[in-house]
Amino acid sequence: MGKITFPKDFIWGAATASYQIEGAVNQDGRGESIWDRFSHTPGKVLNGDTGDVACDHYNRYKEDVQLMKELGLKGYRFSVAWPRIYPQGKGQVNQKGLDFYNSLVDELLKAGIEPIVTLYHWDLPQALQDIGGWDNRDVTDYFADYAFKMYDVLGDRVKKWITHNEPWVVAFVGNAFGEHAPGYKDFALAVRITHHLLLSHAKAVQAYRQSGNDDGGQIGITLNLTPVYPDSDSPEDSEAVQFQDGFQNRWFLDPVFKGAYPEDILEFYQEKYNAPVIRPGDMELIADNHIDFLGINYYTRAVVKKGRESGFDSVEHVHPEGKYTEMGWEVYPEGLYDLLMRIHRDYNAPNIYITENGAAFKDDKVVDGIVDDQDRLEYLKSHFEAAYRAIQDGVNLKGYYVWSFMDNFEWAYGYSKRFGIVYVDYETLKRTPKKSALWYRDVIADNGF
Numbered sequence: 001m002g003k004i005t006f007p008k009d010f011i012w013g014a015a016t017a018s019y020q021i022e023g024a025v026n027q028d029g030r031g032e033s034i035w036d037r038f039s040h041t042p043g044k045v046l047n048g049d050t051g052d053v054a055c056d057h058y059n060r061y062k063e064d065v066q067l068m069k070e071l072g073l074k075g076y077r078f079s080v081a082w083p084r085i086y087p088q089g090k091g092q093v094n095q096k097g098l099d100f101y102n103s104l105v106d107e108l109l110k111a112g113i114e115p116i117v118t119l120y121h122w123d124l125p126q127a128l129q130d131i132g133g134w135d136n137r138d139v140t141d142y143f144a145d146y147a148f149k150m151y152d153v154l155g156d157r158v159k160k161w162i163t164h165n166e167p168w169v170v171a172f173v174g175n176a177f178g179e180h181a182p183g184y185k186d187f188a189l190a191v192r193i194t195h196h197l198l199l200s201h202a203k204a205v206q207a208y209r210q211s212g213n214d215d216g217g218q219i220g221i222t223l224n225l226t227p228v229y230p231d232s233d234s235p236e237d238s239e240a241v242q243f244q245d246g247f248q249n250r251w252f253l254d255p256v257f258k259g260a261y262p263e264d265i266l267e268f269y270q271e272k273y274n275a276p277v278i279r280p281g282d283m284e285l286i287a288d289n290h291i292d293f294l295g296i297n298y299y300t301r302a303v304v305k306k307g308r309e310s311g312f313d314s315v316e317h318v319h320p321e322g323k324y325t326e327m328g329w330e331v332y333p334e335g336l337y338d339l340l341m342r343i344h345r346d347y348n349a350p351n352i353y354i355t356e357n358g359a360a361f362k363d364d365k366v367v368d369g370i371v372d373d374q375d376r377l378e379y380l381k382s383h384f385e386a387a388y389r390a391i392q393d394g395v396n397l398k399g400y401y402v403w404s405f406m407d408n409f410e411w412a413y414g415y416s417k418r419f420g421i422v423y424v425d426y427e428t429l430k431r432t433p434k435k436s437a438l439w440y441r442d443v444i445a446d447n448g449f
């Protein structure tokens with residue numbers, strides 16, 4: 001592909017999340033989150049790593065924003081730690097928590113960087129988990145109250161909001177697979193939680209429209225979407241694709257864009273798990289609170305075939321020959337093009353932002369002050385090219401936030417996986433832009449490559 005130039009005003013950014021970078025978990029009145037509890041539970045996180053210190057961004061944010069400015073970032077996606085605002089999840093507000101995010105937003109704006117703020121990136125206040133967490137329908141109201149407070153405090157300067165990050169991961173990885181906080185292995189619980197997450201999303205959108213701070217503002221949701229391909233063109237394999245696509249993608253896309261769950265998956269869940277619990281008015285609330293943009297987190301594709309068991313959910317994942325990242329995810333930029341075209345075609349999505357895309361590779365070592373992460377540079381380049389083709393074919397893609405601005409706490413993998421374009425030395429917390437960051441700086445400056 002020759003020189004490509006992205007549309008004018010395309011937002012080139014980078015993304016992070018509170019628990020993964022902030023540290024300072026006991027500073028300035030922050031309450032405990034479910035990830036504090038989970039990471040301090042022996043055996044849950046590799047090497048016993050926790051987010052206690054992480055990148056100490058809470059105390060180093062001015063330095064980090066300065067580095068973002070030097071890289072020329074146009075946008076920065078971060079998340080607010082709910083337990084910094086409401087240490088008990090509701091009730092008493094922690095002013096020092098509000099002060100931190102106010103200062104961070106002011107630093108970003110001074111640096112000419114547009115903030116896009118995620119309200120929930122997995123660090124639920126533990127006090128709410130103690131009353132059932134997302135399985136307790138009341139938490140959907142506490143979330144809307146927390147969202148309203150953030151719109152009130154930051155909404156004059158923050159004009160792009162994301163209600164939830166990856167509700168599929170929150171529900172299933174945290175409550176069915178047991179690999180994330182709070183660590184349950186209960187599929188019926190996970191399905192019930194998906195509905196409460198979507199309900200809380202709708203209530204937070206409604207609160208935004210009522211906040212009086214939504215002038216010129218946009219609100220959306222970020223979904224981790226994985227395009228699914230059949231291992232063969234057999235009818236059995238296409239049935240496996242149908243289930244996996246429904247389980248992972250359509251279960252959230254359909255209610256958000258069409259106001260109803262996909263029939264095939266809903267029927268399967270009701271039969272097998274007697275879930276979700278949908279009350280009269282729920283689907284209307286979800287249907288009536290439209291989003292202004294869809295955030296897409298794309299990492300890789302899935303290739304599936306009919307599994308050995310019987311039943312709609314009998315799916316076996318296949319791992320084709322090819323290049324894989326340190327997470328065991330196939331490098332497949334074509335999947336990003338196909339996904340964007342599908343969202344455009346099947347859901348007529350309004351504006352789209354790639355709110356996360358990036359990779360962890362082994363090549364992260366500082367040698368003479370340089371981190372030569374050629375693998376990551378090539379990963380990003382190939383995915384930028386796929387995004388560009390989708391724009392050329394009509395997709396309303398308005399921005400791209402690389403995951404991640406800097407190496408950080410990669411959940412159950414702890415600090416063993418590095419996604420950053422900036423290297424973090426966890427002994428000294430020194431930040432070193434990697435080769436990919438320096439290349440990205442030029443892409444941003446030229447709005448292409």
Ligand SMILES: OC[C@H]1NNC[C@@H](O)[C@@H]1O
Nearest residue numbers: 017166297356403410419
């Ligand atoms: O696994 C890489 C990223 N995926 N999306 C959510 C983020 O919190 C993860 O670090």
